[in-house]
Amino acid sequence: MPALAIIPQIRTPITIKPKIKHKQKQKPKSFSLSTTPITQASFSDPFVLQLAETLEDSLSPSVSLQRLRDSSSESLLSTSWPSRKDEPFRFTDTSFIRLSQIIPITKPPQFDYLPSINGDTLLPNIVIADGFVLNSMSMLSTLPDGVYVGSLLSDSSDRIAERVLEFVGDFEWGDLFWSINGIGAHDMTVVYVPAGVKVENPIHFKYVSVEGGEKGSKKLPVSNPRVFVVVEEGGEVGIIEEFVSKEGNDDRYYWANPVLEVVIGKGAKVRHSYVQSQSLNSAHIKWTAVRQETRDYGKQDCLRGKTG
Template identity: 25%
Template sequence: MSDSVATLNPNNFQVNNDAYLGGLLQVGESNKTNFDGHLGSFIEQVRQKSANEVVKSNIPTSKDEAWRFTDLTALQNIDFHAPTKQNLSEVILDGFKLEEAPNSRLVFVNGFYDAKLSDVSALPDGIYVGNLANLDEDKKENVSSFLTKNQPENEVFSALNTAGINDAFVVWVDKNIEVDTPIHLLHIVAKEDLPILVQPRILIVGEVNSRFNVVEYYGATAFGCSDSVRGQYYFTNTATEIHLQENASLTHSRIQRESGDGFHIGLSAIAQHRNSSYTINEISLGGKLYRHNLDILQKGEQTHTNLHGLSMVQGKQIADTHSHVSLNHPYGTVNQLHKYILDDSGHGIFNGRVNVPKLAQETNATQLNRNLLLSPKARINTKPELQITADNVKCAHGATVSQLEADEIFYLRSRGLNENDARHLLLDAFAAEIIDKIPYKSLIQRLTQCVACRTID
């Protein structure tokens, strides 16, 4: 067995004078790996390569186009440390369990696999759900064909995540396997005395003709509502890679319910081959700062992509969604709808980019960002983009920014509702268009309750 830690020379950071980024890298590199053979060599190689990328980088600022509206000052004011293993009781799971997946759950706590809380006994043969360290030997030989292959260039936080890989969630569905039971990937932060940096890594592979469903859930232990701010800061820096081979289909529900002290920066990188279908239902309701980079790469014709998102911010929260869809083949379809509900001094950022080059003929792409401002101090920066050079396509994009319509509230009041109930009915309807796309009733109910709680006057 190898017991490796990539080496870091702090003097390397004198080039860019970014000691803070160097500190984060040191925290990540303190996570040891215990892989042998081909997998061990591969992990060491990608960790070192990514560490070198981080060394050459700086923390993004407003001078970087992709980050010009996202202020990371609050993150940089905190000194994060490596997490430790926590022993949580099963009672903790009561607030996170998915009724539809009682025996298809994989749990990581502070980045460490928890076999005691995990249970995948309901899943059939032909599908592996577990951690990277326990992956079947034949699949370990193929990991290098998938892990880090979707990682974008010049993205410092995903490189930071890779430099600290020591284990990972793995979902691997063999060819021709169809499973209706949702696979629940649950990451829980148990806050510690010192601020911690947690870097979950997820690898999902759907082989030819597979069909499956995944729920990726981020939450934190708390007494009462997790939205409360208690000065117990932590940073979740996550990366998810998804590979869908020919005619594979995945419905992906990504739920972010970090605490009011949580910083969350995440990457979802998806590679779609011919005739594959990918749908994401993304709900973001928590976190002090939330940033999600969604990167879709079409690697074959006739791919189908659906991007549904709802972000809700209040207080001084920041929520940022950056999506990029690259269509490189003909007959692809993309449908994107992302909504924001912004209250108090909440700040939302949306940047959605769809590239349709000349090779992507017969493409059908729509993109819409809708924003609801509930406070005069709330703000949204929105930038939907279509970059088209193909000449035989159907493409449309747009953005709307509005408040609750006075005539709609008046209409509901004329039907017997008071002003507060009328307001909440309109907000529930606005959010439900996204939440109701999730195919699990228990999760819909829980998220609907969260939205209602956050909009109480």
């Protein structure tokens, strides 16, 4: 089964207004995807609900990510699995994912599986394996003062965390796969560039898919890496995203479901490049969303795109 492919989509700007007030919810009981679906309202998709509960059960509690998880969970209550009858997926068959045994990846891989993974670049880089940030394999010492790149959960600066969390959960244009990422992300990788700071060399994100199912097993390990970039007024940064398989996994089955969100301040600049070199038996759904403050009115222009 070749990797899924979706032509990138660019849509007109929208104004973002929160529509849902989140309520405290009880954690659902755990059950596998193979069990009989529980009774839900008529607009619910039993398969999507089962997948959401399986992802929720695989996560550790996180105060920082709870708003994102809650909004994603609420969205999935009324979202069905897409078919070719849906316009965005008219040329894309997602039944490969739907008919697989989707398995959340619950822990980072052993370092033994990732030899010399950052030895091919001199750029500041960060390694994300199966959705987990590997700080020991990342090289970020050349970044300018004040620039932070790393895990939201391990950030020691309350100021940066508070600034990022102002935006988390406010992007409301996403589809099913956007929400699956939001409910399944173990952590969030943050890039924060202060006002007026220019990062000369692009930051290289290397996403590595380590877990993989064998042919005929129908097992499809899923990872949900999420990256949030905030560039304050007048700042500049370049982002390179590269998606690869672990060496020797060129024929394995897995699902990478990443999301990149970018907030660009007035007069700031972000350059973005994207490289994909993964197993042809894998599924890859990618969301990139950008919110940019205009020079004249201070409003937010929103650009969004999805590739697969």
